Amino acid sequence: AQPAAPAIARCRAGTLYLTIDTGWGREAERIAAALRDRGLRATLFVANEPDFRGGTTLDESWAPFWRARAAEGHAFASHTWRHWYFGADPGPGRVRYASRRGEGADVLDGPALCAELARPVEALRRMAPAARVLPLWRAPGGRTSPNALRLAEGCGLRHQGWTARGFLGDELDSNAHPNAALLAQALRQIRDGEVLVMHWGVRSRRQPFAEVFEPLLDGLLERGFCFATLPETGI
Numbered sequence: 001a002q003p004a005a006p007a008i009a010r011c012r013a014g015t016l017y018l019t020i021d022t023g024w025g026r027e028a029e030r031i032a033a034a035l036r037d038r039g040l041r042a043t044l045f046v047a048n049e050p051d052f053r054g055g056t057t058l059d060e061s062w063a064p065f066w067r068a069r070a071a072e073g074h075a076f077a078s079h080t081w082r083h084w085y086f087g088a089d090p091g092p093g094r095v096r097y098a099s100r101r102g103e104g105a106d107v108l109d110g111p112a113l114c115a116e117l118a119r120p121v122e123a124l125r126r127m128a129p130a131a132r133v134l135p136l137w138r139a140p141g142g143r144t145s146p147n148a149l150r151l152a153e154g155c156g157l158r159h160q161g162w163t164a165r166g167f168l169g170d171e172l173d174s175n176a177h178p179n180a181a182l183l184a185q186a187l188r189q190i191r192d193g194e195v196l197v198m199h200w201g202v203r204s205r206r207q208p209f210a211e212v213f214e215p216l217l218d219g220l221l222e223r224g225f226c227f228a229t230l231p232e233t234g235i
Helices: 028-038 060-071 110-127 146-154 179-189 209-222
Strands: 014-021 043-046 075-078 095-098 105-108 132-137 195-199 225-227
Touching: 028 060, 028 209, 043 110, 043 132, 060 110, 075 110, 095 110, 095 146, 105 110, 110 132, 110 146, 179 209, 195 209, 209 225
Parallel strands: 014 043, 014 195, 014 225, 043 075, 075 132
Antiparallel strands: 095 105
């Protein structure tokens, strides 16, 4: 009899850092199950966004979901509370912060920005006291300003974006960017050290990216990649 084939060398292709932003959450359980079934951990950036049930993603109805993710060993970080967008800085020590859903606009100073970044973490910890929270944050859309970065550093938080090849495209129009194309692109271009970004479901995408999430994970694992949560210093 032939000897058993040697096990594939673990991490031979390198390490990937999967990050998941909140989104509207319709495919959350499916995505979480895919990670759990493979023993993979991600870094979860949390914001209080409108969800598919008519509530918000950090209201009490989500407590079992977030507790389960904390128990599985995922890491967490702030994605702002209101999930508004930062614009051009209006002056020293202030940032412009505005809704894209017509909910208003604000100008934040340092303490106000710190409160905006702290609030989702406070809500998470009420629901999942064991959650491991990193001293990182991510601006909605990844769009920052010089003052936003500086003021957040004053709160002890470093901004974490994603790598260009790590943009999985789950928020793009599915007619122009169907799942099969996104999957093929990701498997072709992802390299060691990428910070990947996706969501727990995106309202505007008619073809849910979750449909190809498992083939994506399996393809990357077969290529020899490992997955890890972000280090506290970010990437």
